[in-house]
Structures are given as C-alpha cells and as structure tokens.
C-alpha cells in the first residue's frame with residue numbers, strides 16, 4: 001500500500017525534492033536523511049533524465065552533476081533500498097526512463113521494481129493524463145500512487161481528466177514556467193487552489209517556494225502541503241561549489257527543512273476553517 | 279489524410295508538461311480548422327504568400343551530368359531556391375501565419391543549422407510578429423552567417439549552452455520558454471517532431487514539395503519516379519518530399535540519415551557519433567513524442583553527431599519511424615566523409631552548392647546501386663552558402679579527392695583556421 005495519504009492526514013505536509021546522486025551517491029544519502037530529520041512528511045526523489053524539459057537551471061545542473069557521477073535507474077533503486085527514512089517516498093522522473101526500464105517495453109517493470117524497494121508513488125512531468133493509462137494501470141496493479149501536476153492553464157475537461165486519474169496528492173504548479181526558487185509567491189497559486197477546492201485528494205503546491213514565509217502563505221491560502229525543490233538543490237550546489245563538508249551541507253538542509261516546515265505549520269494556524277463543502 | 283489522433287502506429291502522441299497541454303489542444307483545433315478545413319481562407323492566403331514571398335513553385339530540374347554519371351534519369355527538386363535557401367520556409371511561413379490567425383503575439387523557435395531560425399525570422403518580419411530563436415552555442419559557432427541573418431530580420435537569438443549545445447538542447451530550452459509564456463506565444467517547431475499536432479502540421483505544410491514534384495515529373499518524364507531520396511534529420515523535407523508519393527506503391531522512398539563519423543556507440547561517454555536514429559535507434563519518448571531515438575540502455579538520450587548541424591539530432595519524426603517499421607520508407611545513411619565529397623561533387627558537376635544536410639542525399643545517390651531504378655528524384659532541401667566556413671574547415675581536415683585546391687587561403691591569412 002502507498003503510505004502517501006496518511007502523511008497528509010496529520011496537518012500540512014512538507015514535501016522536499018532532491019535529485020538523487022547529486023553531487024554523488026554517498027552525500028546524496030546523507031542529504032535526503034537530513035531532510036527527513038528536518039521534518040519531511042513525504043520526500044520526492046528525482047531520478048535524473050538527460051532531457052529535463054520541465055526544469056529550470058538549478059535542477060538542470062543537479063541532473064548533470066548526478067548523471068556525471070554515474071546515476072542510473074538501477075543505482076537509484078539501490079539508493080532507495082539503502083535509505084534510512086520513514087517518510088513515504090515519491091519518485092519524480094521523465095517517462096522515457098520508466099518506459100525503457102526492464103526487458104519488456106512499458107511502465108510495469110519500472111513500477112514493480114520501484115514498489116519492491118519502497119517507492120510509494122510517482123510524479124512524471126512529461127506525462128499528461130492523455131498518455132498516462134498504462135502507468136496508471138501499473139500503479140493500480142502495485143498499489144502505488146500516481147500524482148499529477150495541475151498547471152495554472154489547466155481548466156475544464158482537463159481538470160476532470162486529471163481528477164479521475166490522480167491519487168496520493170495533486171501537485172499544484174504555482175506558476176507557469178519551469179522549476180526554480182523565486183522571491184515571491186504567485187497569485188496564480190490562489191486561483192489554482194480555488195479551482196481544486198472540491199477535490200478530495202490533498203493539494204500540495206510547488207514551483208518557486210523557497211522560504212518559510214512562502215510556505216506559510218501557501219498553506220494559509222488552502223494548500224495541504226508545500227513542495228520545495230530548487231531552494232534545497234541550491235544548498236547542495238553551493239556546498240559542492242565551495243567544497244563544503246558533507247555534514248555541513250546536511251546540517252544546512254536540515255535547518256532549511258525546519259524553516260519550511262515551521263512556515264507550513266504557521267500557515268495552517270491562520271487558515272480560516274472551510275465553509276461546509278457540498 | 280491530415281486528420282488523425284496524433285498516433286502513427288505505436289509512435290507519436292503528446293508527452294509534454296501539463297502546462298503546455300491546453301496550448302497544444304488549442305493548436306490541434308486551429309490546425310484542423312484553418313490548415314485542414316481552410317476556415318477564413320487560411321490555405322488560400324498561405325498559398326499566395328508561398329508564391330509571392332517564398333518564390334514557389336520551385337523547379338524540378340533534370341540533372342544532366344548526374345544523369346550521365348549514374349546512367350539513370352536524375353531529377354532535382356530545387357527547394358534550395360525557396361526564399362531563404364531551404365525548404366524550411368514552407369513550414370515556418372505556414373506556422374507563423376497560423377499563429378497570427380490564432381491571435382498569438384510572440385513567436386519562438388529552435389534552430390540547429392540556423393535554416394529554420396532564419397526562415398522563422400523572415401516569416402515573422404514578413405507578417406509583423408516578434409521572434410526569438412534558441413540556438414545551441416556550438417551551432418552558433420558553426421553557422422555564423424545564419425545567426426546574423428536572423429538578427430538582420432529583427433529576431434533575438436538566445437544561445438543555449440547546456441549539454442553539447444546543439445539542436446536537442448535548443449528544443450528543450452524552447453519548450454521551457456513556451457511553458458513559461460504559453461498564453462501569448464506560439465512555438466514554431468522546425469521539423470516533423472514534437473507532440474501532436476506538430477508532426478502532422480509540419481508534414482502538411484511541407485507536402486507542397488511532393489505535390490509539385492509529382493505533377494512536374496509526370497509532365498516532364500510522363501511517368502512517376504522509381505525512387506525519391508531526401509536527407510532526414512527530424513525529417514521535414516523528407517516527409518514533405520514523400521507525402522504525395524506514399525500511395526504510389528511503385529515509388530521507393532529513401533530517407534538518408536547522417537552516419538556521422540561512425541555507427542558505433544560509446545555508451546560510457548553517452549555518445550552516438552551519428553544521427554542515424556531510423557537506422558540504429560530504438561523506441562522511446564523524447565520532446566513530446568514516442569519515436570526512434572539514440573539512447574543508452576537506461577533510456578538516457580545520447581549525444582548525436584553529424585558534420586551538418588541540421589541533421590545532428592538524437593530523434594526523428596514519429597511518422598517516419600512508423601513508415602520505416604511498416605516497410606514503406608527505407609532508411610539508409612551516409613557518413614561525414616561521403617557527405618563532404620558529395621558536397622563538392624554536386625557543386626562541380628551541376629553548379630549547385632548544396633547544404634551539408636542535402637549533400638547526404640547525394641552521397642547516397644553515389645553509393646546506391648541499381649535499386650534506385652530508372653528515374654530518381656533527389657530533394658535539394660537547401661543551398662550551402664551557410665556551410666561554406668565549415669566546409670573549408672572540414673575539407674582541410676580530410677583528404678577529399680574531388681575538393682578544390684584550398685592553398686589560396688594559405689598565403690596572406692596564415693593558413694586555414
């Protein structure tokens with residue numbers, strides 16, 4: 001069974017992302033574990049793909065570092081097995097790696113292997129609802145969640161198509177564009193959350209969130225969780241460029257995680273109780 | 279024939295971020311209405327502008343000395359005479375006009391050789407839209423005249439330095455721009471690649487090549503050709519040259535890919551030193567479509583190579599991949615050396631300096647045996663002015679028997695760069 005839904009049950013969820021293997025396998029293990037200590041409720045583990053079309057410069061560079069250090073899907077699964085954290089784990093990657101894994105074409109071998117090592121769900125940025133049925137079926141067969149991204153441009157029938165297929169949580173893309181830390185929170189976020197008000201899966205907002213204040217603001221606006229990637233990858237990149245000790249970088253990640261989690265908690269306290277939904 | 283669900287057998291589809299899906303649906307709808315059903319006279323305006331601005335129809339010329347050399351009737355479809363010097367304008371003009379009908383204000387495009395970027399910049403200047411072109415830094419250095427041409431037409435050229443800085447990276451970066459500015463921007467993709475409806479849309483705009491050629495050859499030779507040859511990068515001149523012959527079973531269709539320096543693959547380095555995805559690639563998903571790709575055993579996309587920037591791409595159009603599997607199109611390849619040699623041959627024998635991309639098709643004409651039959655059409659997808667700097671360099675690196683003497687450069691300038 002996927003453990004994702006229960007992670008959202010206990011209050012606003014903090015969902016950090018890191019590219020696995022950035023800048024190398026061993027450091028990356030420590031970094032992910034630091035995020036867990038810092039209060040991660042779900043962890044998104046990026047399996048690097050050579051053509052990350054949805055990523056901005058920060059995560060593109062992380063992908064390059066990880067691939068150059070030798071990351072492969074098999075090593076990624078080994079990493080997940082070795083990882084010592086309790087939080088549910090979501091694999092974020094592009095469809096070609098899922099499609100090509102194993103001896104038969106199609107997503108099932110990848111999902112089977114991921115389930116074996118303890119991955120609870122998947123986010124696939126280049127797989128819209130229209131192309132997702134084979135992966136959805138494989139996730140159902142192995143009791144895993146398939147998380148979909150809802151963009152600021154998603155309306156009408158598209159929302160319904162996604163609602164029918166999503167499980168775990170819905171990834172609310174806070175703004176148009178690619179991933180990357182930003183200095184402000186977009187107004188598009190509120191409008192997107194409003195469109196999803198009556199969905200019964202948790203709504204986690206991502207794309208650009210970089211501070212505790214952002215997390216607070218987004219949760220206060222109605223999000224059930226915050227997804228933070230580039231702001232954390234920036235810490236890894238900075239440590240790598242300055243030859244910082246792995247333990248120092250891990251400590252900074254843990255501290256940043258605490259800041260974001262505390263922000264999300266403050267946001268939840270400010271939340272006006274929802275009027276009864278019909 | 280145009281209407282479809284975006285699948286060609288197992289290939290094609292729409293593998294793009296959700297943020298782009300509404301724009302792609304809007305485009306698919308506009309494609310059906312304007313480019314298929316001719317709403318608001320779109321197709322009439324397109325034809326008219328292709329004629330007056332683009333210089334169509336292009337001639338089908340009998341190549342006298344090549345015919346003699348090979349002992350068969352060789353005809354050249356002269357897309358190098360389209361305004362801008364390549365077939366690329368057929369598509370760029372069609373898409374920029376479509377964007378205008380759709381009320382978009384801003385155009386973005388990727389470019390490899392710079393021919394598509396140039397064509398898009400020209401079409402935007404002609405139709406009064408803003409234009410930004412993404413181009414890999416390596417290609418910017420290989421194709422300087424085209425970079426300047428784009429700037430002259432008022433387009434911004436944005437260098438892309440990630441990866442090897444070629445077409446693959448330029449496409450990814452243009453998709454990122456589109457995902458950011460999707461509400462007022464149209465992405466003019468430069469080949470029959472990408473998510474549906476692009477492969478069908480671009481094919482339809484390029485199909486004018488075979489529409490004209492089919493009529494012309496029947497008038498000139500009183501017969502259909504035995505074979506049609508076109509080079510294939512993404513495959514837009516290829517699909518354009520093949521489209522109206524697909525139903526003519528007696529016409530063999532050859533897609534000539536870049537064999538680069540070798541068909542071998544270096545998995546460790548992630549490099550396939552060729553661009554022969556139809557010949558050696560495997561099925562996968564890249565840039566919005568399921569197609570044949572150069573990828574390693576894990577599914578990571580490999581760095582491709584070709585002496586010609588326009589063929590230097592790890593993927594290929596999904597419809598071509600399907601036609602190859604179905605046995606309708608034969609994929610063949612020509613390596614860097616043979617392409618350079620063919621470049622010089624066509625220049626000398628016919629007085630036509632071809633693009634390096636196009637030279638690959640003539641490389642195959644030289645290699646192929648009897649299979650090509652009595653009457654052959656070769657699509658001259660573009661002219662080679664843009665390649666002169668690279669050809670000087672690449673010729674100097676090799677022992678090319680039929681190249682002109684390059685010593686004239688050796689004097690005052692201190693040798694070849």
Ligand SMILES: Cc1ncc(COP(=O)(O)O)c(C=O)c1O
Pocket residue numbers: 364365366390391392393394468469470509510511512513514515516587588589633635636659660661
């Ligand atoms: C003259 C010429 N021919 C061919 C190509 C390859 O593109 P396609 O395979 O889409 O025709 C290019 C691309 O830049 C080109 O400039």
